[in-house]
Amino acid sequence: MEDKRSILISVLVVIAFACVPFVLDVDKSYFVFFLFLSFCYVTITQAWNLVGGYTGQISLGQHAFFGLGAYTTAIIWLRDITKTGYFFDPVTMILSGLVPVVLAIIVGIPLLHRLKGDYFAIGTLGVGEIIKVLFVKGGSFTGASDGLHLPSTVFESMKPYYWTGLFLAIFSTVVVYFLIRSRIGLALRAIREDETSAASHGVHVLKYKVFAFAVGAFLTGLAGSLYAYYLFHINPDAVLKLNWTLYPVLMCVIGGTGRIMGPVIGAFFMNGVFFLTDIYFVEINPIMAGLLIIIVMRFMPGGLIGLKDMIMSRK
């Protein structure tokens, strides 16, 4: 019953979001831009939730996948590689998800095999920085530190961005939701709880960890691709900055790690805080945001979504 109700509510919320462009002026509204960016964050945060929240592997290398996705889109477009049109081209976008998957498998096998916990986190952080250096030193292929300029004349309206963003946010949530409920998800959660024990019950630990890491990379790469279409100027400082890892981690933890709605609530909440503090506390906005994070973590260790459980258990 509980399930049916939450699915119904989710569907209604999605329909409401999908109708926003018919109500607000998409190209002028700051609120619509806020929603668009939130959708991007939901996508990446949900990807991180699968790896960090459900599988227990704290990855700090999501920005590598995000940047790689963005660069893949830019390079395919500029070099006319797939000859499929490019602006919001599904083929380009899917390839931008798959290239990060290749990276995730190549670095994931040694990292996930050898490193655990904090060491894995540091290792993935290293991967992000290495990718950044590679793109800065990439010469004319990557445009070096100036990056790549896409033909921005194709831009007409924010509408396709808004709907694609909404689609990606829903897509990543649905993917993670069904994965977690499957046999694979059971194995992933068992690995999070106790790796040795999972292995001695027949779970091929490395295989499943790499799988989760790769799915996370795919979803993050898709978000990177969408962001490349928005930015038109793809450069290391914009798409490979550490924020693309840190914000999603923060959003996931604030929203509720290892809960399907955690990333959604966390992404909207934190992005809202960033937007509001940017308007009302211009000078001190990082301090306000930081303070809020501390308060949430102090009083709601389970994240915002844990608040519901806390209230329920008090009754």
Added chain:
Amino acid sequence: MENHLLEVKGIDVLYGDVQAVWDVSIHVEEEKIVALVGANGAGKTTLLKTISGITPAKKGEILFQGNSIAKLKPQEVVDIGISHVPEGRRLFSSLTVLENLKLGAYPSRARPLMANSLERAFSLFPLLKNRKDQKAGSLSGGEQQMLAIGRALMAHPVLLMLDEPSLGLSPIFVRTIFELISTLNAQKITILLVEQNINQALKIAHQAYVLKTGKIAMNGSGDELLADPEVQRAYIGKRWSKS
């Protein structure tokens, strides 16, 4: 020639530079209960971990149903029919009871039998059925031990290895656990049991080994060892009785 289900031949196990098991050989006959007893740090747990592939041996050979298993990974060992209930149970505590049981049936051999296995687990432990949607971490110690054993049974083991199943349980649960071990054995499951509760363990064991600082100090049938004055003095504490 007896029916050796499991044969461990002259294994050495090291943790880094520290050797925990020295040239240990044991054999487990089919459908018997074999106990490994001894003081803390004698190497009993290490021996089980080596058999289940968690801590590979440096030297020696392990045969299961005649095949070498010394090089197998943990997930492969469980697949051929050896289940290990580790010390401290190591449940997936934020997963539900049902999810823990389902995970027990992960090996490809056990997967098709899932529905039957669940039924068997619930009939053995009716208590778990009532709590199937509860998180494993919220169960009492005794219930957790039952879940751990139930989870191991989901893989349909030929050989069930139990590491300190009675540790930290109330006297009633201790009795239940020992009765359960005999019941499982009656269902043709071979048991390799590590216990601190030496008195009880020797009573139900057909065969037993006493480990002392990583080496086999004694072996014999359960009754023989139970009657042995050395065992009585060192492990059971009947030093002052009768004389």
